[in-house]
Amino acid sequence: MTQTNSQMKKTKNTETFSMMVILLIPIAIAINVVGAQLTSLLKLPVDLDMIGVILVGALAGPIPAALAGLLTNLVNGVLDPTWLPYIPVAMCIGIAAGLLAKYNMMNTFWKICVSGLVIAIVATVTATPVTVFAFGGITGGASSVFITGLMASGKKIVESVLSVYIFTETIGKLISVLVAYLIIRVIPTRTVTKYKYGMNYISKN
Amino acid sequence: MVMGLIDLKNVTYTYPLADEPSIKDFTYSFEQGKFYAILGANESGKTTLCNIIRGFIPDFFQGELTGEVLFNQEPLSHYTLSELAPYMGYVFQNPFNQITGARDNVFEEIAYGLENLGVAKGDIEKQVKDIMEMTNIMSLADKNPFELSGGQQQRVAFASILALSPDIFIIDEPTSQLDPQESERIFDIIHQLKNAGKTIILVEHKIELISEYADEVLVLEEGRLICSGKKHDVLSDISLKERQIDLPETTLLADALRKAGYNIPEKLITKEEMKAALMAHIKGVSQ
Amino acid sequence: MGEITLPKNRITTLYPLTKCAFSLLIVLVAITTFNIYGKLAILAAINLLAALSGVWQLFNQRLFKSVGILIVLITLLQTFFYPGHDVLFALGRFTATREGLTFALKLGLNLANIGGAIIWLFTVTTEKDFVLALEKQGMSAKASYVVLSTLQMVPVLKKQSQLIMKAQSARGVETEGNVFVRAKAFVPTLIPLVLSSIQGTEERALTLEARGFSLDRPKTYYYDIHPEPRDKMLVTATGILAVAYVIGKVVYWLWV
Ligand SMILES: Nc1ncnc2c1ncn2[C@@H]1O[C@H](COP(=O)(O)OP(=O)(O)OP(=O)(O)O)[C@@H](O)[C@H]1O
Ligand SMILES: [Mg+2]
Numbered sequence: 001m002t003q004t005n006s007q008m009k010k011t012k013n014t015e016t017f018s019m020m021v022i023l024l025i026p027i028a029i030a031i032n033v034v035g036a037q038l039t040s041l042l043k044l045p046v047d048l049d050m051i052g053v054i055l056v057g058a059l060a061g062p063i064p065a066a067l068a069g070l071l072t073n074l075v076n077g078v079l080d081p082t083w084l085p086y087i088p089v090a091m092c093i094g095i096a097a098g099l100l101a102k103y104n105m106m107n108t109f110w111k112i113c114v115s116g117l118v119i120a121i122v123a124t125v126t127a128t129p130v131t132v133f134a135f136g137g138i139t140g141g142a143s144s145v146f147i148t149g150l151m152a153s154g155k156k157i158v159e160s161v162l163s164v165y166i167f168t169e170t171i172g173k174l175i176s177v178l179v180a181y182l183i184i185r186v187i188p189t190r191t192v193t194k195y196k197y198g199m200n201y202i203s204k205n
Numbered sequence: 206m207v208m209g210l211i212d213l214k215n216v217t218y219t220y221p222l223a224d225e226p227s228i229k230d231f232t233y234s235f236e237q238g239k240f241y242a243i244l245g246a247n248e249s250g251k252t253t254l255c256n257i258i259r260g261f262i263p264d265f266f267q268g269e270l271t272g273e274v275l276f277n278q279e280p281l282s283h284y285t286l287s288e289l290a291p292y293m294g295y296v297f298q299n300p301f302n303q304i305t306g307a308r309d310n311v312f313e314e315i316a317y318g319l320e321n322l323g324v325a326k327g328d329i330e331k332q333v334k335d336i337m338e339m340t341n342i343m344s345l346a347d348k349n350p351f352e353l354s355g356g357q358q359q360r361v362a363f364a365s366i367l368a369l370s371p372d373i374f375i376i377d378e379p380t381s382q383l384d385p386q387e388s389e390r391i392f393d394i395i396h397q398l399k400n401a402g403k404t405i406i407l408v409e410h411k412i413e414l415i416s417e418y419a420d421e422v423l424v425l426e427e428g429r430l431i432c433s434g435k436k437h438d439v440l441s442d443i444s445l446k447e448r449q450i451d452l453p454e455t456t457l458l459a460d461a462l463r464k465a466g467y468n469i470p471e472k473l474i475t476k477e478e479m480k481a482a483l484m485a486h487i488k489g490v491s492q
Numbered sequence: 493m494g495e496i497t498l499p500k501n502r503i504t505t506l507y508p509l510t511k512c513a514f515s516l517l518i519v520l521v522a523i524t525t526f527n528i529y530g531k532l533a534i535l536a537a538i539n540l541l542a543a544l545s546g547v548w549q550l551f552n553q554r555l556f557k558s559v560g561i562l563i564v565l566i567t568l569l570q571t572f573f574y575p576g577h578d579v580l581f582a583l584g585r586f587t588a589t590r591e592g593l594t595f596a597l598k599l600g601l602n603l604a605n606i607g608g609a610i611i612w613l614f615t616v617t618t619e620k621d622f623v624l625a626l627e628k629q630g631m632s633a634k635a636s637y638v639v640l641s642t643l644q645m646v647p648v649l650k651k652q653s654q655l656i657m658k659a660q661s662a663r664g665v666e667t668e669g670n671v672f673v674r675a676k677a678f679v680p681t682l683i684p685l686v687l688s689s690i691q692g693t694e695e696r697a698l699t700l701e702a703r704g705f706s707l708d709r710p711k712t713y714y715y716d717i718h719p720e721p722r723d724k725m726l727v728t729a730t731g732i733l734a735v736a737y738v739i740g741k742v743v744y745w746l747w748v
Contacts, residue, residue: 259702261698261701265698265701285706286706287701287704287706287707288707290701290702290704290707291704293702294702295702297695297699298695299692299695301692302692302695302699303699305641305696305699305700305705306640306641306645307637307641308640309620309640309643313715316714317703318703318704319712320711320712320714321703321704321705321711322707322709323710323711323712326712326714326716329712329714330714349644351644351648362699365703
């Protein structure tokens with residue numbers, strides 16, 4: 001008697017928290033930390049500390065990505081509590097990236113640009129109030145120089161923060177989505193396809 | 206067919222998106238308490254076969270599996286992957302990936318599986334200490350597992366599975382990062398496991414060690430079982446040499462001697478056997 | 493992160509959740525105190541707590557590294573740029589105002605107090621203990637695995653990234669120069685790093701299964717911590733204090 005097992009548990013990798021996702025999140029958080037470290041080491045004027053979160057969103061969807069965002073800021077926040085007020089920002093970036101992946105918006109150049117913009121807008125809209133209310137506009141981050149400049153020229157705090165963030169976030173998140181995409185393209189097919197949205201990134205030839 | 210501990214019947218398996226099966230029409234019965242060695246060239250399907258036996262295929266890898274995989278005469282798919290942990294231990298090929306990341310020192314890393322099984326604390330303590338002594342890693346107890354060398358990680362990975370004391374050990378190239386002395390020690394432990402009645406399925410390239418310790422040998426070629434049986438039958442088969450399978454020195458030497466016209470007994474595979482045969486031959490000549 | 497050995501004393505050996513309750517109480521008081529002197533008093537109290545825990549120096553080092561520099565920056569900038577009329581002094585065409593200084597001090601003290609409460613907590617508590625306490629409180633084993641392995645992964649990848657950076661500058665990839673040159677070094681550093689760790693996830697997932705990770709049965713904790721009677725007492729006391737504080741605050745507001 002021959003029995004076919006191939007139908008069994010076919011739904012495994014669509015589980016929100018499959019083992020593959022559980023193992024991806026720590027790596028993603030480490031990518032965020034290394035990304036932040038590299039930007040400061042290379043003295044780049046944009047924040048590239050959410051690449052891991054975007055990567056999780058692109059592969060596994062909004063909920064794991066939100067969790068990755070939450071944990072990134074918690075783990076960093078233990079030593080540097082200024083990360084903590086930005087928890088909602090990181091989670092929203094994750095949710096945005098995850099939803100964009102769900103609607104297959106991350107697998108061609110122009111779609112990546114659109115996704116980068118959408119994520120940048122989400123980041124700007126959520127980060128501005130935090131920067132303004134928790135820090136009065138100055139966070140010591142890469143964008144602080146520009147924000148202070150605008151404040152010095154007489155602009156209101158909100159206005160200064162918003163106009164600088166729109167600019168830095170657009171560049172930062174475009175690069176981040178692009179890097180996340182490049183990462184996905186170099187991961188072997190057999191691994192990528194074990195994630196919920198992995199099939200979206202496999203070219204069919 | 207005799208029912209064994211693990212039975213595979215006409216198993217064919219294709220990975221997702223693959224064009225061709227990686228295991229083709231594989232039938233074999235693995236019996237309790239025997240030591241099986243799996244040989245084959247690179248990419249011949251050794252790891253894939255191990256994954257099928259452990260149930261990682263199709264559960265984790267998905268793809269298309271046909272045929273039957275039975276564990277104690279029951280379909281393996283009746284168990285979840287973790288449920289099999291106390292029965293089937295699996296040591297993977299890459300040492301670094303076998304560090305769980307859940308614990309920050311070697312002692313607790315080895316204890317982790319026992320913690321998950323809910324073993325009592327005192328028993329864990331004793332078990333882990335014994336295993337660490339056996340695998341010669343006592344000195345690493347407080348080290349961070351991520352900061353070890355490849356060889357040390359490989360021993361920690363092996364110890365972590367030994368600690369679970371499963372009935373069946375599936376071991377995929379456990380000595381790839383070890384020096385000859387450490388490799389010998391691992392084989393020594395495997396031998397002890399066999400004497401304790403454990404079933405062992407081992408993928409290994411170190412053919413001399415296999416010729417000494419294994420009971421049966423299976424040879425894979427492009428996913429097909431091309432040869433299998435008692436080690437003396439398989440490893441003395443000189444025709445395997447043409448199929449890129451490493452054979453023991455003794456087999457090659459015996460073949461050369463036979464070709465040179467000497468009358469050497471059949472089915473010699475270990476150095477000891479060769480030595481005995483040569484001694485007998487020399488004695489015969491001197492008389 | 494766990495390289496520093498904690499002094500063992502009556503405070504550091506408290507159960508993590510007890511210390512967490514203290515920390516939360518401080519945060520609660522900090523965000524509801526608007527008076528500068530009140531804020532200063534809180535900062536003094538946190539320092540006292542840190543001193544009593546035997547970690548005063550380490551605590552202040554960490555506080556300074558995370559929010560100290562930021563506070564200096566904020567004070568300097570806000571004093572000059574915050575809109576205000578009550579001029580304190582002028583530097584060239586910029587004027588320092590009392591409103592700016594007050595705003596900066598309040599903001600700075602808030603950061604120091606809230607940040608300080610959290611930094612104190614994780615100076616006297618290892619992350620490992622904290623996660624274990626949460627797991628025993630009902631957090632899922634999967635969640636605690638994610639946190640614990642993150643704490644392990646981060647230093648591993650950091651170290652690897654430094655190695656890759658070194659190897660690259662040895663191979664002539666520029667890590668100095670203008671923004672574009674430097675930006676170009678980013679991708680070739682990050683990608684190999686990520687690739688090597690993501691490639692291992694399949695085997696590590698199965699390693700976990702082979703160690704019974706997904707088993708649905710009570711686990712043993714070989715390394716274990718337990719709340720003691722004093723912990724229960726202290727948490728209850730902290731809770732009562734918090735409630736009393738909130739009631740007092742509300743009554744005070746309604747009164748005035
Ligand atoms: N996860 C996977 N997804 C798709 N194909 C795979 C996967 N793992 C292995 N293969 C393919 O299956 C075939 C058999 O591979 P397998 O790893 O089982 O060989 P092996 O004998 O263990 O090789 P090695 O000696 O290199 O360890 C190869 O063609 C390989 O490319
Ligand atoms: Mg293999």
